[in-house]
Amino acid sequence: MIRLALRMLLGDTSKLFGIVMGVTLASLVITQQGSIFVGIMSRTYAVVSDMGAPDIWVMDPKVQYIDDVKPLQDTELFRVRGVEGVAWAAPLYKGLTRARLEDGTFQNCVILGLEDSTLTGGPPRMLEGKVSDLRRADAVIVDQIGATTRFARRDADGRSTPLRVGDEMELNDRRAVVVGISGNTRSFQSQPLIYTTYSRATAFVPKERKLLSFVLVTAGEGVDPASLCRRISMETGLAAYTREEFKGKTVRYFLENTGIPINFGIAVGLGFFVGTVITGFMFFNFTMDNLRYFGTLKAMGAPGGRLLSMVVVQAVWVALVGYGMGVGLAALMGQLSKGSPLAFHMPWQLLVVSGLATLIISLTAAVVSMHKVLSLEPAAVFKG
């Protein structure tokens, strides 16, 4: 009977196309918009992701997310280093500054100051130069995206020339020389990223009483980072989070304080709604067209449960095929947008959610049809 149900479905090509397209459309919109949403959200903690080395981020307890810097006194670094279980702790400066380029234009950028001696927290990968080049006078490393976009020089004919190693710029009226180009994750703010040493970074920015943004900590061997976080908090009064916790905290901030989730939620919801309506309508039409045959089967002694299973099999088949096509198209779009500014990240969790949503759409459509099949009076088949 299962095979029979599928033959009934597959035999009507035009209707099948309509139903599958409805599910595909819904699956595509949900997965694609979901992937962009996840991509954008993952950009909010790009700095944390790119800084692979530390297990733990220590900060002022009032910090809400990575860009919400509330400076600490430099002495806090030594207090953290004194906590049992800390293998090492390094200072990190993170702030905003304005760069004056060689052609006289100004550009806002994020500056990261790494511990002078160890350069802990440096770029995830270097495309040109070495991280150790930061030890040279006035040295800075610029991320590739910044170097090719905001920091790029515009010629008179409109052509742009990327910032290169050896180029100079001014940061707060101080000379800075580009010694390397780094490969970084695109950030949410899309501002160019400049790496330099901690002491130079604090010289590049206006003087403040407190300048230490974060303390980066690595746990000693065999020390659980989560318990070390609790110990650091208890002993120093500062907030300490593991890398994943800090990412989560940053994402939560953006979810709770920006309109991004609502905007994407509407798009995803619309995809779900439109998909449900289209699929429901097409599936209902399909069942109505086949109602005579379902009635015939019922009259011939097919139990209601058997007929229901036929409808469910048809719905699940449609869901699987539509889901596969929708996800495939979404993945293709993601692949094609690689290297573009479009944020696109498709984790397996999203595929599960999108798969469940697609199944719900198809089963909702099936439920509407099932009602019709179940309430069908078998005697109706004699009425022509």
Add this chain to the structure above:
Amino acid sequence: MAVVADKPAVWCKGVVKTYGKGDAAVRALRGVDLEVHRGELLMLVGPSGCGKTTLISVIAGVLDRDGGECSVLGEDFRALGPAGTTRFRAKNVGFVFQAFNLIPTLTIADNVSVPLLINGVRRQEAHRAACEMLEKVGLGARTGELPNRLSGGQQQRVAIARALVHGPRLLVCDEPTSALDHATGGKVMELLAGVAKQGGLSLVVVTHDARIFEFADRIAEMDDGRIVRLSAGQSHKHAAAAPQQGAK
């Protein structure tokens, strides 16, 4: 056609069926008394709306009666309950419909195997039995074709094969020839009558088509929800008809 057993296949006494309630109530059956013997071909005739379809629906167990008594092959559907009635229908009743009701996306062999699949027969076995039955109705060479490739008469033969494949003891036919021309209708009826005679099953045929009355053992004439006259048919004329002489 001779009656092959003493106990009737269908026995109805004072069967009542009403559709709707209050002022909108329509009394479709107003106390029907009827017996259909085993191996008998009984035709139900009468004007539209006289209750013929309602009566075969009650007899086939696809519609509950409101009153009276009715036993089909020794079973009372009320005693069997809905699930029992469904099982009973699957095993014992074959259906032939006016519009054939063949599933258009299935081959004719698959269509014929449906009652066997409903009864839990394995697919390969059901398919083999369906092909054998199609052979018997003269369509053995076309088992892989879709119904819409066949003529009306051939489609009705497929429907008959489907109604017979699981070896039912009662065949219920609703206007089996109304969509066919006279010659084709006659051949379809020859096939039905032949099958009934060979298999000893009982047939209840609802029809408006006076041209096929000659195939009936008895004719029950209905009017206004009652059987108003019961007369002998002329089935002896077709006693020699065989299933293979089906319509084209």
